[in-house]
Amino acid sequence: xxxxxxxxxxxxxxxxxxxxxxxxxxxxxxxxxxxxxxxxxxxxxxxxxxxxxxxxxxxxxxxxxxxxxxxxxxxxxxxxxxxxxxxxxxxxxxxxxxxxxxxxxxxxxxxxxxxxxxxxxxxxxxxxxxxxxxxxxxxxxxxxxxxxxxxxxxxxxxxxxxxxxxxxxxxxxxxxxxxxxxxxxxxxxxxx
Amino acid sequence: xxxxxxxxxxxxxxxxxxxxxxxxxxxxxxxxxxxxxxxxxxxxxxxxxxxxxxxxxxxxxxxxxxxxxxxxxxxxxxxxxxxxxxxxxxxxxxxxxxxxxxxxxxxxxxxxxxxxxxxxxxxxxxxxxxxxxxxxxxxxxxxxxxxxxxxxxxxxxxxxxxxxxxxxxxxxxxxxxxxxxxxxxxxxxxxxxxxxxxxxxxxxxxxxxxxxxxxxxxxxxxxxxxxxxxxxxxxxxxxxxxxxxxxxxxxxxxxxxxxxxxxxxxxxxxxxxxxxxxxxxxxxxxxxxxxxxxxxxxxxxxxxxxxxxxxxxxxxxxxxxxxxxxxxxxxxxxxxxxxxxxxxxxxxxxxxxxxxxxxxxxxxxxxxxxxxxxxxxxxxxxxxxxxxxxxxxxxxxxxxxxxxxxxxxxxxxxxxxxxxxxxxxxxxxxxxxxxxxxxxxxxxxxxxxxxxxxxxxxxxxxxxxxxxxxxxxxxxxxxxxxxxxxxxxxxxxxxxxxxxxxxxxxxxxxxxxxxxxxxxxxxxxxxxxxxxxxxxxxxxxxxxxxxxxxxxxxxxxxxxxxxxxxxxxxxxxxxxxxxxxxxxxxxxxxxxxxxxxxxxxxxxxxxxxxxxxxxxxxxxxxxxxxxxxxxxxxxxxxxxxxxxxxxxxxxxxxxxxxxxxxxx
Numbered sequence: 001x002x003x004x005x006x007x008x009x010x011x012x013x014x015x016x017x018x019x020x021x022x023x024x025x026x027x028x029x030x031x032x033x034x035x036x037x038x039x040x041x042x043x044x045x046x047x048x049x050x051x052x053x054x055x056x057x058x059x060x061x062x063x064x065x066x067x068x069x070x071x072x073x074x075x076x077x078x079x080x081x082x083x084x085x086x087x088x089x090x091x092x093x094x095x096x097x098x099x100x101x102x103x104x105x106x107x108x109x110x111x112x113x114x115x116x117x118x119x120x121x122x123x124x125x126x127x128x129x130x131x132x133x134x135x136x137x138x139x140x141x142x143x144x145x146x147x148x149x150x151x152x153x154x155x156x157x158x159x160x161x162x163x164x165x166x167x168x169x170x171x172x173x174x175x176x177x178x179x180x181x182x183x184x185x186x187x188x189x190x191x192x
Numbered sequence: 193x194x195x196x197x198x199x200x201x202x203x204x205x206x207x208x209x210x211x212x213x214x215x216x217x218x219x220x221x222x223x224x225x226x227x228x229x230x231x232x233x234x235x236x237x238x239x240x241x242x243x244x245x246x247x248x249x250x251x252x253x254x255x256x257x258x259x260x261x262x263x264x265x266x267x268x269x270x271x272x273x274x275x276x277x278x279x280x281x282x283x284x285x286x287x288x289x290x291x292x293x294x295x296x297x298x299x300x301x302x303x304x305x306x307x308x309x310x311x312x313x314x315x316x317x318x319x320x321x322x323x324x325x326x327x328x329x330x331x332x333x334x335x336x337x338x339x340x341x342x343x344x345x346x347x348x349x350x351x352x353x354x355x356x357x358x359x360x361x362x363x364x365x366x367x368x369x370x371x372x373x374x375x376x377x378x379x380x381x382x383x384x385x386x387x388x389x390x391x392x393x394x395x396x397x398x399x400x401x402x403x404x405x406x407x408x409x410x411x412x413x414x415x416x417x418x419x420x421x422x423x424x425x426x427x428x429x430x431x432x433x434x435x436x437x438x439x440x441x442x443x444x445x446x447x448x449x450x451x452x453x454x455x456x457x458x459x460x461x462x463x464x465x466x467x468x469x470x471x472x473x474x475x476x477x478x479x480x481x482x483x484x485x486x487x488x489x490x491x492x493x494x495x496x497x498x499x500x501x502x503x504x505x506x507x508x509x510x511x512x513x514x515x516x517x518x519x520x521x522x523x524x525x526x527x528x529x530x531x532x533x534x535x536x537x538x539x540x541x542x543x544x545x546x547x548x549x550x551x552x553x554x555x556x557x558x559x560x561x562x563x564x565x566x567x568x569x570x571x572x573x574x575x576x577x578x579x580x581x582x583x584x585x586x587x588x589x590x591x592x593x594x595x596x597x598x599x600x601x602x603x604x605x606x607x608x609x610x611x612x613x614x615x616x617x618x619x620x621x622x623x624x625x626x627x628x629x630x631x632x633x634x635x636x637x638x639x640x641x642x643x644x645x646x647x648x649x650x651x652x653x654x655x656x657x658x659x660x661x662x663x664x665x666x667x668x669x670x671x672x673x674x675x676x677x678x679x680x681x682x683x684x685x686x687x688x689x690x691x692x693x694x695x696x697x698x699x700x701x702x703x704x705x706x707x708x709x710x711x712x713x714x715x716x717x718x719x720x721x722x723x724x725x726x727x728x729x730x731x732x733x734x735x736x737x738x739x740x741x742x743x744x745x746x747x748x749x750x751x752x753x754x755x756x757x758x759x760x761x762x763x764x765x766x767x768x769x770x771x772x773x774x775x776x777x778x779x780x781x782x783x784x785x786x787x788x789x790x791x792x793x794x795x796x797x798x799x800x801x802x803x804x805x806x807x808x809x810x811x812x813x814x815x816x817x818x819x820x821x822x823x824x825x826x827x828x829x830x831x832x833x834x835x836x837x838x839x840x841x842x843x844x845x846x847x848x849x850x851x852x853x854x855x856x
Contacts, residue, residue, distance in 0.1 A: 012526070013526050016522045016525045017522045019469060019473070019518045019521065019522075020515065020518040020519055020521070020522050023476075023515060023518055024515065025646075027507070027510075027511055027515070027561070029562075029565065029566050029569050029570075030507055031507065032569050033501050033565060033568075033569050034504060034507065036569070091350050093512050095509070103694050107395060143774070185732070
């Protein structure tokens with residue numbers, strides 16, 4: 001029969017509830033994910049890098065003129081260190097800088113800098129103005145080290161262990177929370 | 193001062209949207225014409241206010257007012273004007289303002305041109321539009337304010353990612369949003385119809401033009417984005433099954449289904465609750481598509497800065513909009529009166545299968561996109577779902593759809609004549625078989641790609657011939673007076689022919705490029721040559737050139753075919769200054785039926801040799817012609833007289849009683 005006569009039994013209701021149930025289930029997954037991000041259990045910005053757990057690539061960078069303390073692959077052996085890729089042109093780096101100063105002040109880990117695509121004078125001026133958290137600084141105007149390290153955008157920071165193996169990579173600014181909850185515990189573990 | 197004016201306008205727009213969402217709804221419930229009448233001026237006023245905010249922001253970008261955070265973070269004085277303007281929507285905050293602007297444009301259009309709508313349906317639909325506005329304007333004002341100032345004012349901006357400085361990409365988001373947001377009309381009409389408890393042929397007729405407009409913009413927008421990737425990324429690919437691409441493709445699939453199921457509602461008063469569900473789902477997926485990547489829930493290379501606090505707000509909004517409408521659906525849809533049952537061999541039967549295949553296709557893409565997230569949330573392990581899954585699941589679904597597509601328009605409504613229809617597609621079937629044979633003969637059958645490509649081309653030929661012959665039969669092309677009949681044929685029929693033929697071209701392009709794409713990657717020094725796709729490319733060396741906001745190494749490459757020079761290509765490796773970023777500029781040489789891409793890579797050591805990449809893309813241009821024809825088909829169909837005249841009020845009293853039963 002084509003039409004539903006007025007006396008027909010009421011149509012089944014449950015099929016019409018399926019879309020709602022499906023979307024609620026999906027919503028549950030989304031909420032769980034957001035909570036995970038909120039609590040730091042999951043970091044959506046963490047792009048899996050192929051370099052994790054591999055030895056840091058070879059590079060040899062010159063020191064900033066007058067500052068001394070050049071940076072090369074061989075300088076990294078024997079101690080846990082952070083390598084921060086930055087530039088005086090990089091605005092996000094300015095946000096990150098106070099946190100790097102705090103980390104340097106703890107004395108728990110040396111921070112080495114790679115001055116990426118920058119003029120030495122500008123790099124030096126920036127450090128003079130904002131403070132210098134770095135132990136060693138290598139200048140990388142032609143992206144030699146940056147390309148080997150697969151740097152996409154400054155700032156990026158690598159945590160390297162005593163054997164020179166990359167253990168962690170931070171894309172973008174290190175926040176205090178990143179330092180306290182991720183990087184600091186990892187350093188303590190690697191130092192053992 | 194002007195900036196604050198924009199901010200103030202947006203706050204006022206929120207207030208107006210609140211009024212628009214409450215007063216007409218109350219009016220419709222009480223049957224008060226005065227209260228329902230508020231909807232029209234409210235929708236028009238909202239448009240004025242939201243556009244004021246939008247153009248204020250554009251003014252800030254054009255004048256490089258770096259005291260505005262959004263301008264500072266996304267613009268730069270050295271940027272060409274077009275990219276200052278496109279910078280408005282090239283960021284999270286600005287793109288949201290554009291989103292609500294387009295929403296207001298659609299709402300105001302219904303208010304202005306919907307004179308023949310039943311007053312209660314119009315009032316309720318506009319009230320629902322108002323609610324969507326309230327949600328998203330509040331989202332802008334509370335979490336993503338584009339008018340935020342900074343002090344001290346920076347000297348210059350941070351610039352726009354040079355990869356995004358491309359004319360195609362500049363107009364890509366507006367097109368995409370015109371599509372996404374356009375589906376809000378179908379959504380609002382669906383919710384209004386659920387509240388009214390009535391869906392009939394007239395309702396389908398009102399919804400169809402809005403869906404059609406949204407669909408054509410979305411088609412064009414997706415095509416544009418894909419074309420951009422193809423021309424600029426330097427890998428010759430055009431579709432990567434990335435979450436953001438999928439997010440636009442899923443509503444396209446359900447929107448296409450909606451477009452077709454609305455026809456069944458209009459002609460046969462059937463598939464009503466399914467059509468309502470499609471309308472709700474399509475806009476829900478559009479919202480999901482626009483916003484899910486911004487909440488940080490799904491990571492994508494295309495995503496704007498992800499921010500969990502925004503994520504909470506977005507999810508709450510989506511939960512209210514989608515959960516609310518689906519709850520209403522669960523309550524009201526069972527009571528929608530069902531129309532006539534129908535025979536499987538009929539136009540409506542064909543459209544039903546079309547809907548099932550499109551919806552299943554949408555579901556598989558959605559599943560593949562969300563599966564990694566669901567998997568990680570449930571098991572804490574990361575997996576990724578890539579092209580093999582999508583190609584493996586999606587293509588087998590599309591093949592029967594395309595076969596049906598050549599056949600369906602031949603079937604009559606209510607009771608199709610299978611034998612007759614089969615007899616009339618003999619030519620198309622023969623052409624398809626001939627195409628497969630021809631392809632196997634020319635390209636061989638040595639590999640899976642060769643066979644797959646041959647089948648793809650055969651399918652394209654089938655659809656192309658079937659579509660054209662259906663059109664030719666309809667206007668009796670070979671008999672005298674064909675011109676008059678072409679003129680008399682409804683525009684919607686021409687539109688269908690164009691869109692289906694476009695689909696055939698698209699399939700040809702995809703098949704050709706998937707099966708027979710060639711690539712050569714090598715190190716070259718001046719004077720060396722490479723053969724690809726019948727072309728001989730000779731590398732002549734690299735010189736430095738200065739662009740407006742970059743400097744580049746520019747290569748010269750002579751392209752010859754059969755010993756004759758065809759063209760000279762100049763791919764570049766560019767170094768942009770603000771922000772500093774290295775980018776290769778791909779040079780594409782296009783012929784009618786194939787494209788040749790040349791990409792210049794890094795210099796190798798201190799020598800004068802460079803990495804170069806060449807891609808030969810056979811038939812890929814057909815893909816772009818196909819997309820354009822599909823969008824054009826939508827446009828032609830939109831100009832159909834029926835849409836302008838509008839349906840008479842309550843053309844059919846909705847129960848199936850007025851219609852003869854098709855199957856007893």
